[in-house]
Amino acid sequence: MPLFWPEKKNIAQVDFDKLPRHIAMIMDGNGRWAKKRGLPRTAGHAAGAETFRTIATYCKEIGLEYLTVYAFSTENWRRSAEEVSAIMDLLKRYLLEAIGKMERDRVKMEFFGDLSPLAPELRELCRRTREISKGYDGCQVNICLNYGGRDELVRAAKAFAQDCVEGRADPNHLSQERFGGYLFSRGVPDPDLIIRPSGELRLSNFLLWQCAYAEFYFTDVLWPDFSKEELHRAIAAYQGRSRRFGGV
Ligand code: FPP
16 A cells, blocks of 8 residues: 655644545535635535545545545525535536546546435436446545435335335344445444544434444634544544453
8 A cells, every 4th residue: 555654744644544444524614714704605515525536536546445425414405596506517517527537547436315306417327337347446435415314224124124015134143344334424433534524513413323432523714624634633543542342
């Protein structure tokens, strides 16, 4: 695995041989970033999409196995039609670009969330990126799109109940592992580190099941200003923690 030691002395030192396997990020603060500059909120999302490109590319370069980002929540439909459409357009543009580079980068793309209410063109791009990349062995990028943690749990409960009714499952044999198989994140290890920029200290319905033993890193930096250095700080903080998973 390549080693990229930060050259500047004031940058957090990261042990790249002991990276978390899975980092999840709440890309928050785009609107405030734009407001501070007198720009429309949509400009903040465009800047946020650029930051996502930089961070996802870097995560791939350092050999991260899984990156999950919160791009659009089940609650984000409450925003203006203009803002929703701008976010969807940024996603479309990103997926079109990603399709061109996937084979070279070996990035595997997945989507967590109910894609059925999305516009057919975006849904088709999600299907294509998922299909093209399903056998790739590089970093797996999971984009949470029309995703909500509670919605995911309710869907899982319904699917399990349906399997019970139809004789494919037995409530007496339900375990945490089996339940995990009903979630959008099936097959993906739980996040080790969850990063939330923008100074908000909450989870906002993100990966409610999967976050059970995650380490959290909060920073005041707004998502469009989030940088590789900030990522180093987050990983260094994570590496300084003692994870006991309920043990001693
Ligand atoms: C939260 O910031 C951000 C979102 C709801 C949208 C995130 C979307 C992108 C970064 C662009 C598309 C994504 C990809 C993967 C290409 P906010 O708007 O709530 O910020 P605020 O709290 O400052 O208002």
